[in-house]
Amino acid sequence: xxxxxHYDQILLNQRIEQYRDQVGRYLxxxxxxxxxxxxxxxxxxxxxxxxxMLRVAIPYGTLSANQLRTLAExxxxxDKGFGHFTTRQNIQFNWIRLENTPGIMERxxxxxxxxxxxxxxxxxxxxxxxFAGVAADEVMDPRPLAEILxxxxxxNPEFAFLPRKFKIAMSGTATDRAVVRAHDIGIHLYRDENxxxxxxxxxxxxxxxxxxxxxxxxxxxxxxxxxxxxEAVLRxxxxxxxxxxxxxxxxxxxxxxxxxxxxxxxxxxxWAQLKDSPSTLTGAEYRRVAAFFDPPPYEELEDAELEDxxxxxxxxxxxxxxxxxxxxxxPHKIAGYASVTLSTKPGLSSPPGDISSAQxxxxxxxxxxxxxxxxxxxxxQNLVLPDxxxxxxxxxxxxxxxQGLATANIGLLTDIIACPGGDFCSLANARSIPIAxxxxxxxxxxxxxxxxxxxxxxxxxxxxxxxxxxxxNIGILGVDKNGEEWYQVTLGGRQGMAATLGxxxxxxFRAEQIPDVIxxxxxxxxxxxxxGEPFSETLLRLGLEPFKAHxxxx
Amino acid sequence: MSQIIRSTGxxxxxxxxxxxVVRDPAGLDLPGHAxxxxxxxxxxxxxENGMTPGAETTGVWLSPDDEFQDDLVQLIQLPLLAIDFPSxxxxxxxxxxxxxxxxxxxxxxxxxxxxVLRDQLFYMQRCGFNSFAVRADKDIHDALKGLTTFSVKYQxxxxxxxxxxxxxxxxxxxxxxWEP
Numbered sequence: 001x002x003x004x005x006h007y008d009q010i011l012l013n014q015r016i017e018q019y020r021d022q023v024g025r026y027l028x029x030x031x032x033x034x035x036x037x038x039x040x041x042x043x044x045x046x047x048x049x050x051x052x053m054l055r056v057a058i059p060y061g062t063l064s065a066n067q068l069r070t071l072a073e074x075x076x077x078x079d080k081g082f083g084h085f086t087t088r089q090n091i092q093f094n095w096i097r098l099e100n101t102p103g104i105m106e107r108x109x110x111x112x113x114x115x116x117x118x119x120x121x122x123x124x125x126x127x128x129x130x131f132a133g134v135a136a137d138e139v140m141d142p143r144p145l146a147e148i149l150x151x152x153x154x155x156n157p158e159f160a161f162l163p164r165k166f167k168i169a170m171s172g173t174a175t176d177r178a179v180v181r182a183h184d185i186g187i188h189l190y191r192d193e194n195x196x197x198x199x200x201x202x203x204x205x206x207x208x209x210x211x212x213x214x215x216x217x218x219x220x221x222x223x224x225x226x227x228x229x230x231e232a233v234l235r236x237x238x239x240x241x242x243x244x245x246x247x248x249x250x251x252x253x254x255x256x257x258x259x260x261x262x263x264x265x266x267x268x269x270x271w272a273q274l275k276d277s278p279s280t281l282t283g284a285e286y287r288r289v290a291a292f293f294d295p296p297p298y299e300e301l302e303d304a305e306l307e308d309x310x311x312x313x314x315x316x317x318x319x320x321x322x323x324x325x326x327x328x329x330x331p332h333k334i335a336g337y338a339s340v341t342l343s344t345k346p347g348l349s350s351p352p353g354d355i356s357s358a359q360x361x362x363x364x365x366x367x368x369x370x371x372x373x374x375x376x377x378x379x380x381q382n383l384v385l386p387d388x389x390x391x392x393x394x395x396x397x398x399x400x401x402x403q404g405l406a407t408a409n410i411g412l413l414t415d416i417i418a419c420p421g422g423d424f425c426s427l428a429n430a431r432s433i434p435i436a437x438x439x440x441x442x443x444x445x446x447x448x449x450x451x452x453x454x455x456x457x458x459x460x461x462x463x464x465x466x467x468x469x470x471x472x473n474i475g476i477l478g479v480d481k482n483g484e485e486w487y488q489v490t491l492g493g494r495q496g497m498a499a500t501l502g503x504x505x506x507x508x509f510r511a512e513q514i515p516d517v518i519x520x521x522x523x524x525x526x527x528x529x530x531x532g533e534p535f536s537e538t539l540l541r542l543g544l545e546p547f548k549a550h551x552x553x554x
Numbered sequence: 555m556s557q558i559i560r561s562t563g564x565x566x567x568x569x570x571x572x573x574x575v576v577r578d579p580a581g582l583d584l585p586g587h588a589x590x591x592x593x594x595x596x597x598x599x600x601x602e603n604g605m606t607p608g609a610e611t612t613g614v615w616l617s618p619d620d621e622f623q624d625d626l627v628q629l630i631q632l633p634l635l636a637i638d639f640p641s642x643x644x645x646x647x648x649x650x651x652x653x654x655x656x657x658x659x660x661x662x663x664x665x666x667x668x669x670v671l672r673d674q675l676f677y678m679q680r681c682g683f684n685s686f687a688v689r690a691d692k693d694i695h696d697a698l699k700g701l702t703t704f705s706v707k708y709q710x711x712x713x714x715x716x717x718x719x720x721x722x723x724x725x726x727x728x729x730x731x732w733e734p
Binding site: 005007010011014015017018022030031035038039121140144148151152153154155156157158159160161162163195196197223227235238239243273277278279281282283285286287288290 | 642643649650652671677678680681703705707708710715716717718719722732733
């Protein structure tokens, strides 16, 4: 994990001093509400329905056990004993008092954490694959460049008042797990035929009100040009992005208006002036940062030990453990190890993405006992323990089961991605948590869920689409109709390299109809499914019509 | 005479301002102000009519909407350019300042005018502004503190184009053609 040096720490301390002073001036009345608003937002502080909300940055979704304990403490001391993990790999605390925020930031800083630029019209937290560095299919570890980009974007003087927020995602695998095509800038790391590290740059993707899949504007960019190229994109956006209408201000609207080709030409022209300037990356800096992400001291296991460690036999008489192995345990690049996803979606007992301080501490303990003290946050709002010895899987499963974090539903219908919705968020038009729980309540039979296989379901309380409903196989969007909550259903969204936006199936539904609607969709799927076919494939083969016909049948 | 903040990059002070910002073109005829910062459009109209505004006593202010690309050769010879912030949340002025300083090599006084507030001064200075007309209802002495908030900067900018990573301890490792 990246460790701060004195520069990082001084900068963070000065930022907290600045923010503490701003809060003081706001409370004293010398800083107006309007003037204070973007300042607190760029420190992660929102004003919500019941209280202030603090969104803490988890750079590229990586946490140490100690940092997770710090979050547990913050949840207990300043919130109601829990936190909510977001689709951008951050954590939110929903019951915060403004006066306490500078103190919370000081506590975070002690653990080398912050809430800088987790909101506001600036470059947000850089996100990536939750399995970075450990996935068997990884081509390049995205974390060193993500950290380098985090530093470049932090308190960047030119891009703090962009037309609108700006989200960057990076991925270094063949199968994209970071939704890079739905970001303002998406970056794919790969190696060319000579083994040189290259970037493919996509721009103008995003969900929200106007969902658009990003367009490739640059192929084969050598990695050293990462910062200057991103700077060129930001400068073009900052100068020409629309500022007259908040809903037309994202970079995707500019890219659409100019066309991807002309936009790319503008960027190339700007970049030509920056290329090879001092911001060009050096091998020394890459190595300095990459050293923090060196592989931990994995044990080299003999064949016999590997055989002993294999949990398959143990699973034969334990159907629940078997299910968990199948869904929540993922291949690791080192023999004898696995990555484990802890589900934050147990169903009725807790909303998607929420975990308690006690659970956070338990996860931190497991990360140390069974791994190398590291935890990841996935954009599906689950937690990942990246390095677990296979021989420890059973013990971990038992403990996680006791803590309610072992629901064997990763990638299944009940692994619902949901925003906090109308229960907390002041932007929401409708609630999401009760809808998620009603669906989870209807589909409780794990055997049945496993038979249904891979199926993503995303629920949003408004069209800002924090929960990415457009790219869920089934998407649910809350809308307001004359003060009443209604829900629109989309089908056919996909994430990954073939990211696709779902299509609306027809008129919206009342909350209480949604579990029936989902059941009808599943009925059509099971009726027409070829053996073993995933939902998204069946849907692609059949088209929307049979689903519409059954859902809206009189 | 009103006051402004003038910065050398190393230090900043509050001084009496000899310049008068002409917001309304009709104000061009206002007597008693030798030094004027006139709107870009007005300045262009004067040039087109064959008039030469006093070289030492005329500055121009740019709105973020102004298309000034074709007039840069003359603009950068002026002693003072100002960039207007119609709202402190409109960040175009930062990029314009960056471009004037780096791309166009403007070396005169570059002033932020309009909705100029303490909490943005640090960023403005980093983008090349060296004078600040703080919004009239704000305490300019309080605003002065905004220029010294941070001693560490990660990224290169106009004030220092060399990013922190080139100054860190390991920055001297051999580099040619190194690949991750």
